[in-house]
Amino acid sequence: LPRLTAGLADLHAAGYQVMLRNSGGLAVVADPGVLNVSLFLPATRERYPITAAYQLMVDYVQAVWPQLNITTGEITRSYCPGDYDLSIAGRKIAGMSQRRTAEALVIMLYVSVDGDQMARSQLIQRFYQVSLAGHHDARFPDVDPQVMTTVADALAAPTDTTATQARFIAILAQHGTVDTTSLPLVTEEPEFQAHLNQAYQQMQRRQQRLHH
Missing domain, CATH: 1.20.5 (Single alpha-helices involved in coiled-coils or other helix-helix interfaces)
Structure with missing residues (x-):
């Protein structure tokens, strides 16, 4: 990004801290309405290829909200788009990344549970606009805030990260012991x-x- 410093200053001015993470590739927002879930697996790459590992998390999320028609596939104008974006009716609710070693892997998910997703998307939209300073670079998404939403909006019912965390744990407990x-x-x-x-x-x- 040719004017990254200006983009970071814009994020700081909006009240956000900035951290360079060790997986994934593009900007995401973390605030009290966003839940991060990680699955750590002691497994070889042969046992869990990249697509199989992602599908494991997809199955997990779908089990948490069986009443929602959650699909996978890149939402190109979301922030941090990827092949395994999770969406409802074409609007993204979650994204994933992986980190691997020879004998273990972790699948990392962020899911927008509630809160102002429009404001989150506009924040990243403006970050890229400021940081690109009028240049076009296909490596960075042209963010459209209309293509993202939250689980609460999709459910048309209130929910929050605390309730969602409890739901994830309950689903996991159906398949083994939660220690x-x-x-x-x-x-x-x-x-x-x-x-x-x-x-x-x-x-x-x-x-x-x-x-x-």
């Missing part, structure tokens, strides 16, 4: 803390790229 005690214990172990500290330092170095 909410082991992970907090593991995260206190010295080996985990060492890995966490290393990953945090890598994240800090990644953020510096935004300002150079």
Whole structure:
């Protein structure tokens, strides 16, 4: 982006913090109405090819909202468009990305549960307009705020991220045991803390790229 610094300043002026993430490729918005869900799988690439891993998350989301006709396919003028965008009647509600190692993978989902999706889309639309400064670059979407929506709007009923999180956990519990005690214990172990500290330092170095 030729005027990235100006685009970032515009986001800061709108009250947003900016972080360069380690998966996916384009800008997304995270606020109290957006839920992030990650599935970590100890599995080889052969067991879960890219499409199969994405489909696992798709099946999960469809089970959370069986009353909604959720489809997959790129919504080209959404922000961060991709082949596995999740949409309802042509309007995107969620996007996904993956991160892989030789023996494990994580599928990451953001879903716009409620809140002002029009304002989110307009924010990213303006970010690209400011950052591109009149240049055309096919790598970045020409965001149309009309092609995105929220789950609450699609349901025509109130819902929020707390209720949605509970629903995701309930669906997962139908396919196995939900253990909410082991992970907090593991995260206190010295080996985990060492890995966490290393990953945090890598994240800090990644953020510096935004300002150079």
